[in-house]
Amino acid sequence: MDYRVSQQSFDVGRPVLDSSSRQKVVSIDGGGREKYSQFVLIPLRSRTRPIRRHMREVRMVARALKSTRHPVLAHIVPVRRCNLSCTYCNEFDTTSVPVPTEEMLQRIDHLARLGTAAIHLSGGEPLLHPQLDAIIERIGQHGIFSGVLTNGYLLTVDRIRRLNRAGLDHLQISVDNVTPDDVSVKSLKLLDRKLQWLGEYAEFEVNINSVVGSSTQNPDDAVAVARRAIRLGLTSTVGLIHDEGGQLKPLDENQRNAYQEALKLGKQSFTNFAFYNQFQKNLSLGLPNHWHCRAGSRYLYICEDGLVHYCSQQRGYPAIPLEQYTTADLEREYHSVKPCAPFCTISCVHRVAMLDFVRENPKEALTRFFPPKESNSPTSSMPLRVRALAWLFLPSKLGKRRFLQEIAKRILGVA
Numbered sequence: 509m510d511y512r513v514s515q516q517s518f519d520v521g522r523p524v525l526d527s528s529s530r531q532k533v534v535s536i537d538g539g540g541r542e543k544y545s546q547f548v549l550i551p552l553r554s555r556t557r558p559i560r561r562h563m564r565e566v567r568m569v570a571r572a573l574k575s576t577r578h579p580v581l582a583h584i585v586p587v588r589r590c591n592l593s594c595t596y597c598n599e600f601d602t603t604s605v606p607v608p609t610e611e612m613l614q615r616i617d618h619l620a621r622l623g624t625a626a627i628h629l630s631g632g633e634p635l636l637h638p639q640l641d642a643i644i645e646r647i648g649q650h651g652i653f654s655g656v657l658t659n660g661y662l663l664t665v666d667r668i669r670r671l672n673r674a675g676l677d678h679l680q681i682s683v684d685n686v687t688p689d690d691v692s693v694k695s696l697k698l699l700d701r702k703l704q705w706l707g708e709y710a711e712f713e714v715n716i717n718s719v720v721g722s723s724t725q726n727p728d729d730a731v732a733v734a735r736r737a738i739r740l741g742l743t744s745t746v747g748l749i750h751d752e753g754g755q756l757k758p759l760d761e762n763q764r765n766a767y768q769e770a771l772k773l774g775k776q777s778f779t780n781f782a783f784y785n786q787f788q789k790n791l792s793l794g795l796p797n798h799w800h801c802r803a804g805s806r807y808l809y810i811c812e813d814g815l816v817h818y819c820s821q822q823r824g825y826p827a828i829p830l831e832q833y834t835t836a837d838l839e840r841e842y843h844s845v846k847p848c849a850p851f852c853t854i855s856c857v858h859r860v861a862m863l864d865f866v867r868e869n870p871k872e873a874l875t876r877f878f879p880p881k882e883s884n885s886p887t888s889s890m891p892l893r894v895r896a897l898a899w900l901f902l903p904s905k906l907g908k909r910r911f912l913q914e915i916a917k918r919i920l921g922v923a
Contacts, residue, residue: 557711561677568625568653572806572863576842577835578623580860582808583630583657583820586612586637592659594684594692596749599820600632607812609639613646615814615830620650622833624808628655628678628856630820632812635662641674648675655679659694663702668709676712682747684719686729696733707740714742720759720767720792721749727766734773746770748791748853758794767792787858796850799861804841806860808833818846819854 572580586607590600619627627647634640635658647654655678656671671679683699684692696703706714716737718730730746737744746767748759759767771788790797803809803818804826810816814830816837817823828837852858866873 558713561713564653564677569863572625572860573867576806576864576867577838578625579619579808579838580624580806580863581626581628581856582619582624582810583628583856584612584615584619584810585631585812586629586634586640586643588632588812589636590631590633590659591636591661592633592693594694596691599630604632604812606637606639607814609637609642611814612637612639612643615810616643616646616650616652618830618833619808619810620652622835622838624652626653626655628657630657633659633662635667641670644671644674644676648677653677657682660699660702663705665705665709668705672709672711678713678715679706679710680715680717682717682719683733684724684729685726686732689725691725696729696736700736703737703740703742707742715745716742717745717747718770719747719749720763720770724749724763727763730766730770731773734770738773744770744774745855746774747855748788759792764792787862788855791851791853797852799849799858799865801846801849801852801857802842802861802864803846803857804844805838806842806864807857819857821854822846822848 568580571578588599588601588604589606590597590602593600593602616627629637629640629643634656637643640656644654644656654676656676657680660681660683681699681703682694683696684694686696688695688698703716716733718733718737720727720730724730734744734746748767787797787799801818803822804816807819808816809819809823810830811823815827816830816833817827818825818841826837826841846852862873
């Protein structure tokens with residue numbers, strides 16, 4: 509394997525992180541500040557992996573913008589059991605056994621036949637499945653983007669390295685507070701060392717999701733969690749706590765202020781822009797949204813029994829076995845109206861629906877998601893990858909641009 513030698517030196521308060529490797533603090537200087545300075549060997553493959561992952565993300569979004577005839581994202585449960593018992597959560601039990609590995613692989617294969625672009629493993633706690641790495645590898649063999657949603661408690665340095673070898677693309681941990689309370693022990697105090705390990709050793713993308721809502725006792729904790737994630741070189745998002753039906757619990761003024769502050773710390777991207785537009789802002793104000801939910805079509809939730817549901821909070825609809833789910837089911841649910849949509853807080857469902865909004869009304873959608881700054885062009889406030897996709901898919905009357913657009917689409921494999 510080829511390697512390059514890299515050297516870094518930084519104060520922990522202002523870390524400078526190598527894009528391909530995050531390093532641990534190993535010494536303390538005479539003034540009592542932690543310092544790092546040593547040579548490390550960095551695999552070239554690790555250095556290029558983020559670039560390759562971003563290209564796959566762009567291709568995934570481009571394919572979703574081109575066609576509505578495949579699921580963009582599927583959440584699948586390999587085990588319902590969880591090692592924690594957060595009082596606001598209704599997605600776990602304490603007794604279920606893991607889904608047999610062969611059944612999980614068959615479900616992954618069928619999702620691939622449906623053309624699914626991304627598969628995220630959730631729970632319960634997915635790290636409790638003894639063959640999780642084999643499941644992740646199967647997802648990658650189909651060229652599908654893989655993700656794991658975990659509480660982080662079972663992560664060790666060895667476990668992170670195993671996830672690297674399995675080819676995991678994305679991992680998300682929700683940190684609910686700074687110190688544990690009677691609602692949740694997913695606290696920064698207890699998980700911080702795990703986050704440091706992720707910053708040091710993970711070759712996959714890591715997102716830390718903080719939460720604001722009536723179940724959180726101190727809304728400012730969300731801001732502290734977001735700042736810590738950014739300091740460790742991880743990405744940060746903030747979500748709204750929902751009730752047992754996935755509906756909004758309105759925020760008070762302090763919660764709204766904390767939500768907005770944590771929101772500003774996050775990084776805008778095309779795949780998580782639902783967090784940065786009027787959609788989520790309406791929810792934080794207790795206002796409804798007018799949108800078309802594509803659950804059951806562009807987004808699938810597959811429970812441990814192998815049934816397809818709209819989402820984790822609307823289990824029981826349509827409740828069709830995955831192996832019997834066809835393109836006709838995708839087409840039906842693409843057009844069906846879900847009465848729970850106006851106050852829904854399930855952000856992953858928002859995201860895939862927003863992609864179709866961009867496809868159907870590109871100029872209106874991009875302007876709404878990324879309002880232009882004063883005296884600047886309409887695309888000036890968009891992240892770079894969003895500008896590229898806007899250039900690629902927005903209609904143009906210029907013949908030369910249309911020609912270049914077709915070439916770019918062919919390169920991405922979405923022509």
